[in-house]
Amino acid sequence: MANDPAFPPLPTATLPEAAPRRPGPGWAETILIIAAYFALQFGVGGALGYLSQTLARLFPDAVPGQGDRLVIVVILTLASAAAITLWLVVQRWGALLRSGGPEGFGFTPPTGGQMLFGAVMGIIAPLVGGLLTQLLAGDHTVSQSVSDLADSAHVGMRVALLPVAVLVGPLVEEVLFRGALLALLRTRFGDGWAIAVSSVFFGVIHLPDLGGLWYAVPNLILVGAFCAWLRVQSRSIWPAFACHAANNALATMVWFT
Template sequence: MANDPAFPPFPADTLPESPPSRPGPGWVETILILLAYFALQFGLGGGLGLLSQTLARAFPNAVPVEADRLVIVVILTLAGAAAITLALVTRRWGPLLRDGGPAGIGFTQPDGWQILFGSVLGIVAPLAGGLLTQLLAGDHEVSQAVSTLADNAHVGLRIALLPVAILVGPLVEEVLFRGALLALLRTRFGDGWAITVSSLVFGVVHLPDLGGLWYAVPNLVLVGAFCAWLRVRSRSIWPAYACHAANNSLATMAWFS
């Protein structure tokens, strides 16, 4: 895969040599840090939501309307969960962060063409995945929870939510799914199985945000597969991040249409 000459943005002979990989993430620590990220979202979201309701009851004329408060809670929740999770990753796997090998997280310098190619794939993925979702969903509407919240919020808060949805969320998810999880699977089962399994996990964990609508999962699995392939092919996490960010950017356009 890494030596396939059919993709000019990724010529094997121009890829930087990575240092020998250290032992990669283990099963227990990888699963725990994935669970910690979603537990942090649940805990922070619940706590901030309760605080929002308390302030609304105490000062009904001095706080934003409910839709705006919910978006503020989402921004603070995702930013807080991401910051804590990335700190945990750095503390636990610091030596692996700049390792581009199979066991590394992949914060290595990419080529500009790799970033561009990843961005293009990030736009192609939702277009192709949207057709697949439409085929599976039929007449059913598909929407993520954060999109529903943004649709009802003030335009200023929609804009404030953009950096979290486009930059922060993709960064922490790439570190977890195309960094730790992919490294765990690559070192044990090889690239093909690692890309497949990590993509499936990436799609399934988003089911709660999709309201349990299973027919929207294949779209996310496709995005996950593109991102995982980019990570393996480029030996860097940044093209996958560009793909993920471009995908989310396209999705957020609906907030302003």
């Protein structure tokens, strides 16, 4: 017909909308989940310790010695606290776990070179940090409660404690400190301040395990700085985990010497 258009109207192209940026961890939830991890250790450890003492009183000839019982309590405590904490992290921030950006946790595949470099840094950190600790400590001795605990246990129990000290502990602490806390600080203050603040917090929060020996904290701050830098540079949490695990593995060597 005369009034009909010569050509049918062209379909309107619809551009895909940009995916909304997922918000990173917030202040309250990050502090609460870190506090929950250490509170779980205190609560579960206290309950298992009381159970261990009760069994020793009731069955003195049937239970292991005190040193071995304490190792069992530590293994069960750390494993339980880690499992519950990681479950909470997955429930709250599951969508951010595979993000390598500032707001994410960095569960992305690393390269072999990044893992090797992280492990090497995990060996260098305690060597350099140990010299700094000796300089600050002077004639004072420095030990951690887990090392004192291992010294009182049989070799078999020390071997059983290794996976917890070298793998489980570093994994959950990396998720908390180089995952939630670092993401919180990076999205608000930038990488430099995030690395510095998270490293200091990581060192200071281990003071109870060090018996309040402040001169051992700089060593842990250095380890935390190495791990945070690796997380930022690699966009993956795994090189930081390799650094942390190698550091702990080097520390456990004294259990067998």
